[in-house]
Amino acid sequence: MTRLPLRRVSFQTLTCRQRGYVSLNKLVDMQEALSNAKSLEELQTFVEGLRGxxxxxNLVYHSVNASGGQYAALTYSDTWVERYIEKGYERIDPVVQGCYKRFTPIDWKALDWSGKPSRDFLGEAASQGLGNQGFSVPIRGPSGQFALFSVNQKxxxxxxxxxxxxxxxxxxxxAHYMNERALEIEGGPSQGPVRALSPRExxxxxxxxxxxxxxxVAEALQISENTLRVYIxxxxxxxxxxxxxxxVATALTHGLIVV
Amino acid sequence: MTRLPLRRVSFQTLTCRQRGYVSLNKLVDMQEALSNAKSLEELQTFVEGLRGxxxxxNLVYHSVNASGGQYAALTYSDTWVERYIEKGYERIDPVVQGCYKRFTPIDWKALDWSGKPSRDFLGEAASQGLGNQGFSVPIRGPSGQFALFSVNQKxxxxxxxxxxxxxxxxxxxxAHYMNERALEIEGGPSQGPVRALSPRExxxxxxxxxxxxxxxVAEALQISENTLRVYIxxxxxxxxxxxxxxxVATALTHGLIVV
DNA sequence: TCCGACCTCACCATTTCTGGTGAAGGGGAA
DNA sequence: TTCCCCTTCACCAGAAATGGTGAGGTCGGA
Incomplete structure (x- = not known):
């Protein structure tokens, strides 16, 4: 696979703006760390470094792939992470729910925090040390992969x-480069053991x-229902x-068909 | 909705590199045109301007949303576009097929052009004035939206x-900013008339x-099959x-459930 | 040239799904 | 408090999907 020097170039664009308190050296180190990352653990290190x-x-990168596999690199406390997973808070977390339907980054203030579950969740998050401010970038990859890159601050x-x-x-x-790396590390462009479907299928x-x-379907395809069954x-x-x-669900989530 | 000044900032990063033959003024004009675009026609104008x-x-932006709706802004000849649509060439075009499974940009040379249909397609494309070189960026939005931004050159x-x-x-x-604009123009974050599903559903x-x-499912959910039917x-x-x-397919493509 | 992959069709018993209706308790929102 | 939505369950006849197996033809690649 031809690897384009995207990261290098783009991080240069990041650093050439001379905007203040971001240390160029540190950022270049981070960029180096990211483009050399060979394991998910290194992404964790990257996220922690970015905090400084x-x-x-706090920073969080959280990815959910088509097969339901999840991966996160974050700086929240273990207590909070365990609690979050245990309670399945992704179901009520307005950040997750709100971003899943969006395509542009959003400030947490702009999300819908009405509703009792949301408010309870907010209260508990605050008690676990989360800041009141946040900003999240939704990112999407192939086959329904979805990731969220968030920053959080008091x-x-x-x-x-x-x-x-x-x-x-x-x-x-x-966010985008981190997602690229995470996807490449996790499995690369090879999509697993699912064989391609024939046109009729x-x-x-x-x-x-x-x-x-x-x-x-048989009528639309102008074939007998028996033939159709063979395809299915x-x-x-x-x-x-x-x-x-x-x-149908598998074909959809693996991007084998488009509806 | 809070609109962040993303475009402005990012296009500044584009232009601050002083790399040669891109006219800064022209690019700033283009950026202006893009961020002010209120209709899909203006995106077409943007694409045409970008060529200069x-x-x-040639440049092509081509989007396919979850409901199968398509939109393209491109500089190919009408003849070629009609031919492409008529023959359903998206099914064999290695650029489309290759990028759909990818998440990183790719040079057309790195795609798989073996196989008779691909080679025939390539020949016809060349005869229609397409260049031999190309580069494509796959982009994804919510609910399975997929877009391709390609440049093509002899x-x-x-x-x-x-x-x-x-x-x-x-x-x-x-590519990313164009996709954002196209999505915002086309329908915005509101996803249509599909109501949210209850947790059990x-x-x-x-x-x-x-x-x-x-x-x-009934057993997994610890409910009677009759109850399950009500949910479905x-x-x-x-x-x-x-x-x-x-x-199930609708829920999947609208992002109502994640598998 | 041969093999594998694709496209086409048929049969049939069995399992599974669908359509429509009725009913009860719980909980949040206005 | 009232109303709407969610969750839970039941019944039943008819329609639809499934699981195997067999068999013909075409076409592109090794």
């Missing part, structure tokens, strides 16, 4: 507004995903799916 | 390698998407899905 570079209380509104204004584009770039699953039943079954077999629903 | 700025033969390998090396990070940033659809049948049906109703397969 930006003078920020600060007043004015100072925080200034920080986000100045650093937003830094954070966006870092794709047609069949796509029409099925669109809500047609077998009779409808061979697609199922290729993907190791147990039934039609599973096959 | 970079001295590039050039020799050395000069092209130099161009991509120098301009890769520009192109990546432009999500559980049910998720377990179904994972390959369980109703009996298995109410979820179907909310999303206007005609059957279980459709419901």
């Amino acid at each position: 570079v930006y003078g920020i209380d 600060d007043n509104d004015d100072r925080w507004a200034q920080f986000t204004e100045e650093r937003a584009s830094d954070l966006i770039l870092i 794709k047609d069949a699953l796509t029409l099925l995903a669109l809500g047609n039943n077998r009779a409808g 079954e061979s697609a199922r077999f290729k993907m190791g799916a147990t039934n039609t629903v599973h096959a | 700025v970079y001295g590039i033969d 050039d020799n390998d050395d000069r092209w390698a130099q161009f991509t090396e120098e301009r890769a990070s520009d192109l990546i940033l432009i 999500k559980d049910a659809l998720t377990l179904l998407a994972l390959g369980n049948n109703r009996a298995g 049906e109410s979820a179907r109703f909310k999303m206007g899905a005609t059957n279980t397969v459709h419901a």
